Amino acid sequence: MGLRVQPGIIGCAIRPVIASRDRSLEEIIYETAQLALKDAGLTINDIDGIAVGSNDQFDGRSISVMMASGSVGGVDRDIMSTPSASEHAFILGALRVATGQFRTQLIVSWSPTEVSSMPEAQRLGTDPYFHRALPLDELSAHALQASALESVVPGARAAAQAVTAKNRAQGQAAYPAPPMTPDAGALRWPLTPSMTSAPVTGAVAMVLACPEFIAERGITNVAWLQGMGWATEAGFLGDRDLTTAPALDAAVKQAYAMAGITDPASAFGVVEITDASPYAELLAYEALGLCARDEWEARTTDGTFSVGGKLPINPSGGALTWNPVFCTGLIRIAEVAQQVRGKAGAHQVPHVTRGLAHAGSGFAMMYQAAVILGQEARA
């Protein structure tokens, strides 16, 4: 299955950590959207529609797109919101371009840390009938998945520790200035504090356009959407087998069919995975067809997935380095887009012609998406 009109990414702005409080949230969103437009060489007057992804509990504003509309150019202009996941804003925008009814889309997502307790804000996402009385936030859900995986995969803990070390080292190299070290996450056994990072404020924006617009403007540095798929797991963790990722399996099948990928282990120059925990990254390896679980320990300790290795995974450092919780999925897509466009900065991988982004979010990766971007207009 292909898209009738193939979207291309022509501008990105990635801000994985914003430490200063010298801007309000609306000002951060405004600056990030402007940076993406500048990267594309456009102004807001070139944009047909806007898709944003935001989380009301984190923002402290209900229907937070209402306050954000002005920051992204949504006044007197088409704008829609996806509170389910930041990556869903990308999917929505891409599908709108693919309809042929929109020539351009601006995609924006953000994740502040202004709430007194991120765990409590996330806990509000559970159902009020059976789960609200448990200390269940996203980190607890990732820990539950980790405990389940450790029980069925020998060596999973050693592999998770290797993934943590890899991503942290790559993150320090990717974003060396200003010199900052992420705070450790909380202890949620078997996740130790060193295995995750505390939430930070971040934001990301992208500009999509149709081939006709890209040709008219003479834009040549494009990350073309070659394939994408997405799916959702059951809402109750007890209904799921946490040692598997059936939603990601379904998303990958859809994305690879669209892009014509038959041998994923050799198809990509770079991969970005939503490593909300190192175990989430491991589970994605298998679902993405990059590494079976019985090889996790061997492949994570022999450098295969490190920068300089056979297939660099998370050269940005991933969410294990900087963790703006709600927008990490969209950041993974933007990171791959910049790698394909040769604009990834300090962590640019040489000769990337095609890359894969895994965007996952929610409780133990309830929402899953796979996005394939490349330099070729058609896969």
Next chain:
Amino acid sequence: MELLGRQEVWNITYDHALGETASTFYTLIRDEAAIYGRRIAGSNKVMVPPRSFSDETLEPTGEWVKVGPGGRIEAFTMVYEAFKNLPPPPYAFGYVLLDGADTALGGFFKGIDLTDPEAAAAKLKIGTRVVATFAAERKGEMMDFWFELEG
């Protein structure tokens, strides 16, 4: 320059309707000290906690089925920070597949010293048999039951 903040505290109360299915589940816990699930119509699958329909097949559920009190641990974690409206930490909680059920029920694990997480984790190993235990005074809510190691 001096950068200012503006702190806000909101205190809004929600009165969520549980509906007939969840109401029956908690009433049976309160009155019978027993956990029941619901069988999906046209299937042998028993959903615990019970819901009036399967979100996998969209078939309605009907028959009430008593499950447990024994079961096996499917997933667990330990939490060492405080959560609002819960007892003081640390907490051990996770999911248990009760005997006769096809989906796992979330709940607290009690009776285990959580001071040393590694030692506690060994006792909460996946697959370990546990038993649902009920409070002497029950209100018809999640805190009426928890899981303890069997035997």
